[in-house]
Amino acid sequence: MRLIASDLDGTIIGRDGKISARTVRAFKDAAAAGVEIVFVTGRPPRWLDPLREQIGHEGTVICSNGAVVYDLVRSEVISAKTLPHTNIFQAREIILRLHPRATFAAETTFGFQLEPGFVEQGSVELLDGIEPMLLEQSLTERDAVVKFLARGRDLDPDTFLAEVQDAVSHLVAVTHSAPTVALLEMAQPGINKAVTLAGYASSLNIDPQDVVAFGDMPNDIEMLEWAGHGYAMASGHPEAIGAARYQAPAFADDGVAQILEARLAEL
Incomplete structure (x- = not known):
């Protein structure tokens, strides 16, 4: 060892x-x-x-x-290892076609950006002063995204993973680590x-x-x-x-x- x-x-x-x-x-x-x-x-x-x-x-x-x-x-x-914004937006569109109630967020090398509805009122992120905005509006060319997140409402985490993974694997690598929340974590392929x-x-x-x-x-x-x-x-x-x-x-x-x-x- x-x-x-x-x-x-x-x-x-x-x-x-x-x-x-x-x-x-x-x-x-x-x-x-x-x-x-x-x-x-x-x-x-x-x-x-x-x-x-x-x-x-x-x-x-x-x-x-x-x-x-x-x-x-x-x-x-x-x-x-950063994720191209084009991949993020294409994956977001595909996921929304599968699950229209899904919400999204992005981890960057220097912070966190989230869309409305991604977290509950009173969460740490909102208390830290992060203003929810659509990623198309908040992400700029300077934002180096290292993890793209999608949250499903009233979905089984493993089922959500399987459905999304099949649909977006050409754009992002998909996994999950929350045992009871349908929260997907996506990164640069590979x-x-x-x-x-x-x-x-x-x-x-x-x-x-x-x-x-x-x-x-x-x-x-x-x-x-x-x-x-x-x-x-x-x-x-x-x-x-x-x-x-x-x-x-x-x-x-x-x-x-x-x-x-x-x-x-x-x-």
């Missing part, structure tokens, strides 16, 4: 935004043992405070499902967590066989398949569990910490 690559939400972070003391200790013990650690998340850079405040991570974070590589120490984007993690590992001369990865949702599947030791959380999505070679105990049982403790004992 030379590199640990871990998802965040549902893997080490709960709905309350907390990381358990046992999990924090396991990551700190791994770092002290000389193991490289990279977190690989669908979150944008602005949502990485739990890593700073609870783990004290001072390394690289792969964000936005692989579209962004971020330096947490310098609070700086190292690289970004971009996912595994692609960016593979490049990061290669830059450190680390072979996939020496990588231990953890995840729980469909957006983790490629990463779990790529890593020599990919662990799906027992509490995770059935497709993630089916794709991984190994299974970690459930999130509620500190599954990641349990695996790391056992592997560190073998070093």
Whole structure:
């Protein structure tokens, strides 16, 4: 084990935004043992405070499902794979034909833009002063979009994913990570967590066989398949569990910490 690559939400972070003391200790013990650690998340850079405040991570974070590589120490984007605006607007039109009530948003390298109805009144985004506007009106040539989002109303998340993926896969790479919300996350075709993690590992001369990865949702599947030791959380999505070679105990049982403790004992 030379590199640990871990998802965040549902893997080490709960709905309350907390990381358990046992999990924090396991990551700190791994770092002290000389193991490289990279977190690989669908979150944008602005949502990485739990890593700073609870783990004290001072390394690289792969964000936005692989579209962004971020330096947490310098609070700086190292690289970004952006999505052409033409692809966004074409995908939006196709999705609206399938589901006229769908609403949309876009993550950029420096912020977030959303359309009316995408979030509920009183949400963090609205409280931060983001004014809902149609993306055709708000996006400018300077806006580098790293993730395009579509939210369906009263839809099953997996059904929404399957329908949209078939229709727009020539324009965007589609996945989802919200277990109970029909929220699709779209990126430049060919971009996912595994692609960016593979490049990061290669830059450190680390072979996939020496990588231990953890995840729980469909957006983790490629990463779990790529890593020599990919662990799906027992509490995770059935497709993630089916794709991984190994299974970690459930999130509620500190599954990641349990695996790391056992592997560190073998070093």
